[in-house]
Amino acid sequence: MVRRDLRFLIDFGSTFTKLTVVDLEEEVVMGRYQVPSTVGTDITIGLTQALRAAEDHLGRAIGEKKNLLACSSAAGGLRMITVGLVPSLSSEAGVRAALGAGAKVVSSFSYELTLHDVMEIDRISPDIILLIGGTDGGNKQVILHNAERLSGLQCKAPIIVAGNREARDGIEALFKGSEKLLVFADNVLPQIGVLEVDSSRDAIRRIFISHIIKAKGIDKAIGIVDAAIIPTPSAVLRAAELLAGGTKTEEGLGELMVVDVGGATTDVYSIAGGEPTRSGAMIRGLPEPYAKRTVEGDLGVRHNIDSLLEMGRLTGNLNERHFDEIRNRFSSPSKLPEDDLEFELDSLLAGVAVDIAGGRHCGQIKVIPAPSGELIVQTGKDLSAIRCVIGTGGPIVFARDPGAVLRNILFRANSPDMLRPKKAALYIDSTYALYAMGLLSQQEPDKALRIMKKVVKPV
Amino acid sequence: MTKAPTIITGTVGEDSHSIGSRLLSRVLKDRGFNVVELGGLTPAEEFIHVAKETDASAILMSSLYGMAEIDLAGFKDACIEAGLQDVLLYLGGYLMVGRHDWGEAERRFKALGFDRVYPPEVDLDKVMEDLKSDLHQRGKLQ
Numbered sequence: 001m002v003r004r005d006l007r008f009l010i011d012f013g014s015t016f017t018k019l020t021v022v023d024l025e026e027e028v029v030m031g032r033y034q035v036p037s038t039v040g041t042d043i044t045i046g047l048t049q050a051l052r053a054a055e056d057h058l059g060r061a062i063g064e065k066k067n068l069l070a071c072s073s074a075a076g077g078l079r080m081i082t083v084g085l086v087p088s089l090s091s092e093a094g095v096r097a098a099l100g101a102g103a104k105v106v107s108s109f110s111y112e113l114t115l116h117d118v119m120e121i122d123r124i125s126p127d128i129i130l131l132i133g134g135t136d137g138g139n140k141q142v143i144l145h146n147a148e149r150l151s152g153l154q155c156k157a158p159i160i161v162a163g164n165r166e167a168r169d170g171i172e173a174l175f176k177g178s179e180k181l182l183v184f185a186d187n188v189l190p191q192i193g194v195l196e197v198d199s200s201r202d203a204i205r206r207i208f209i210s211h212i213i214k215a216k217g218i219d220k221a222i223g224i225v226d227a228a229i230i231p232t233p234s235a236v237l238r239a240a241e242l243l244a245g246g247t248k249t250e251e252g253l254g255e256l257m258v259v260d261v262g263g264a265t266t267d268v269y270s271i272a273g274g275e276p277t278r279s280g281a282m283i284r285g286l287p288e289p290y291a292k293r294t295v296e297g298d299l300g301v302r303h304n305i306d307s308l309l310e311m312g313r314l315t316g317n318l319n320e321r322h323f324d325e326i327r328n329r330f331s332s333p334s335k336l337p338e339d340d341l342e343f344e345l346d347s348l349l350a351g352v353a354v355d356i357a358g359g360r361h362c363g364q365i366k367v368i369p370a371p372s373g374e375l376i377v378q379t380g381k382d383l384s385a386i387r388c389v390i391g392t393g394g395p396i397v398f399a400r401d402p403g404a405v406l407r408n409i410l411f412r413a414n415s416p417d418m419l420r421p422k423k424a425a426l427y428i429d430s431t432y433a434l435y436a437m438g439l440l441s442q443q444e445p446d447k448a449l450r451i452m453k454k455v456v457k458p459v
Numbered sequence: 460m461t462k463a464p465t466i467i468t469g470t471v472g473e474d475s476h477s478i479g480s481r482l483l484s485r486v487l488k489d490r491g492f493n494v495v496e497l498g499g500l501t502p503a504e505e506f507i508h509v510a511k512e513t514d515a516s517a518i519l520m521s522s523l524y525g526m527a528e529i530d531l532a533g534f535k536d537a538c539i540e541a542g543l544q545d546v547l548l549y550l551g552g553y554l555m556v557g558r559h560d561w562g563e564a565e566r567r568f569k570a571l572g573f574d575r576v577y578p579p580e581v582d583l584d585k586v587m588e589d590l591k592s593d594l595h596q597r598g599k600l601q
Contacts, residue, residue, distance in 0.1 A: 089512045138513035368473045
């Protein structure tokens, strides 16, 4: 029998451990397997079960020596807080850096921390704290104050400092002799109008690998997995970047968006410059990262039913008739739709999530009448020219009509100031493989890209 | 050597006339200041946000469409609220509509809390002299 060259791509989730097996020679997805997560006891038990499920399905051909790559969103994912200065400037820059690294920002503080804030941070007990504030050469007093407050925390969360570079000596002195891990990265906002998230993203990723994996009990898998375990959203972001940009030898699809609807959050990714398409538009606000991720913690289709119903009523996607049915049938976080009505209701909920999350991710324009004609001011990314939107996450991928759910992201005539995609083709991640291809791209970017092009299907 | 003071420039409100503000920025840079240029169509609160983040010593605003009184109502109070009471506030341009006496415009905007108020055709050397002397007086320039 010919030994196939297989890769085993694992996502340690909070509820399920998922495994995608790909054949590198044929460049196809061989199968997808999922078992309940065992992160609470021993994460390797679930991993072994998932591998056994693959073996049962694919036969012994899968061999003894396996090439495994993994990402994780188990045990709450990567929970971060940010501490910055001005909400619309350094604080927002910090939040973007954290989201881009695949974190969940559980709380964001601005200005000087109070003792009460410090107690609140201890209560939250985040995995990592990102401390920012001040442009280089700008305000130093607030970041020093906040560093001093953070030095008094009980919780052992590593602290990444990515603010005014002039504050470094002072902050180092404050933490002298402390057991806390302190890591310095480049300022996320070195000047007004310049956003630098790469250095912080790298620092977050390094700490996730060196510390957080262990703290969450995922490190047991390290001996089995071939490369470092990364946060799941950062694997999805990598996949989206690869699919958009391509490689040296294989062309990508160009600028695109990905919408991931989940039980707890709805995430939107855009791989696009977002430059104005309206001529003469002036851009306001913080610059946008080319690869941008936003996370809506109030738009999970199981955990946030009440707020989704309310928003759905306002947007007209839902009416009173749906309310009781949805409340009665979808109260459990692990509920999957079973009959026609449940599929319909689940898709309606997902549609509201896609609509609102998409609207928050896309930029806006404001038209100001002036003596010399209309002035157009743009905030955020102009995504109206995006040609490709990909849906992923159970409520989209398994919907009876995924296109109907996904269409909610598109431009509409009654709100022309929202810069949503106008003529995008809609696709779904048919085998739920984006995270897996993000992992594979670390070793085999060309193959990962070609497989993605096969499994991302138009709807 | 002490650090060069940071100065913020821009045209306030829904006014897109930014050439004067650009000329001013160039002169400030030539004189060795650290300049943050916000350009045209800058909301008043944006000046405050940026001044806080950059630890600025002065805000030099321009307005050429006659709406400055509406755009800047309460601006000084907002600066005080934001902890920027020591930041110098300069304003220049066509500040009011209709025929009016320049002295009237100057009085009104000084009453709103601006340290210096200039007509549109002011000599920028004069502004630089004023700025240096004001910063010096506040101990922000040697």
